[in-house]
Amino acid sequence: MAVHVRVGDDRVGTIELDRPERRNALNIETCEGIVAAVERVRAEGARAVVVTGAGTSFCAGADFGEVYGADFLAALYAALQAVHTLPVPVVAAVNGPAIGGGTQLAIAADLRVAAEGAVFALPTARLGLAVDPWTIRRLEQVAGGGTARALLIGCETVGARLAWERGLVDRLGTVADAHAWAAELAGLAPLTLAYNKQVLDRVDLAETDPVLQEAFRACWRSADLEEGRVARAEKRTPAYRGR
Known part of the structure; x- marks a missing residue:
């Protein structure tokens, strides 16, 4: 399975992308798996959710074998909105690179905890691609206009500490740190x-x-x-x- 999901006794749901051989790149199957995982954590009564990636990457972005098709775009934005509209706190445990769709998935969450090796980038202008207006507005809302312009127009890659200093990341830490925070939120x-x-x-x-x-x-x-x-x-x- 491309996505693993579980809800623990602490009422924290975990959604883990599991394509480490592709650095957890998003394809249609993975996007559909995210939607199904969101439905499951809601059905099982999770009071907070952690989204992360298996291995050393959070999400390397879109799988270029599928990115140019309309079906992929529909699946991607369905997955992002499923995460974004969860009525409970969602913490992205960014355990490694979050590129393109990975940054989109991270900002769909409410809060972000980034590990030392995490980086963020939305290099659409290098590829001739585009993200939807929601992504741009959401990035500006989360990280401010300066950071949004640096990523989208300057095509910068922002590391974990700089992302934290700019407000794109809320805390620096591991997946375990993100889970501990989510467990705290589950009690509110x-x-x-x-x-x-x-x-x-x-x-x-x-x-x-x-x-x-x-x-x-x-x-x-x-x-x-x-x-x-x-x-x-x-x-x-x-x-x-x-x-």
Whole structure:
């Protein structure tokens, strides 16, 4: 299988690209595997998700044997949106190079933890290719306009430490560090996290949009709100249930 998925007892789902012989390059099968993996972690009740790659690469980008076909583009963007729209925190454990589609997959996540050998690049102008507007806007949102221009117009390759300094990466560390962070996030209030994600990601929605307003009200009328109050009074860790 091109993608492995599991949900642990800590309620953290792991989605691992497993084509190390191709440096985890994305083909149609892998993209479809990502979509299926997202559906599985949702069905099994994961409260946070780690996305990573087997071997020494996170994802070397698109498999050039398929990249020029319309079917590949449809599969790629379905996979990216499946990761992006998960209602729980997604941490990309960038364990090595994240080139092209690999950078796209990393920024589809909410947070990024990069290992020492990680690098990011979107060299579309060198190849005569293009990424969709969502990718460009998302990169600008995550890393700022300067970094987005450096990657997309300057065709720079950015290493882990520089990516961290520029905000493209949130923490420096290993896959284990990313999993530990995800386990911590899995213990937080799910409705609040989902609401925060909606507001951050849906920049197309006004503050008064009914979708955002309902998500906001749901947090304030939830049983988790009372659990948080009681747990604080009792000086214990709250047991949030997402309702």
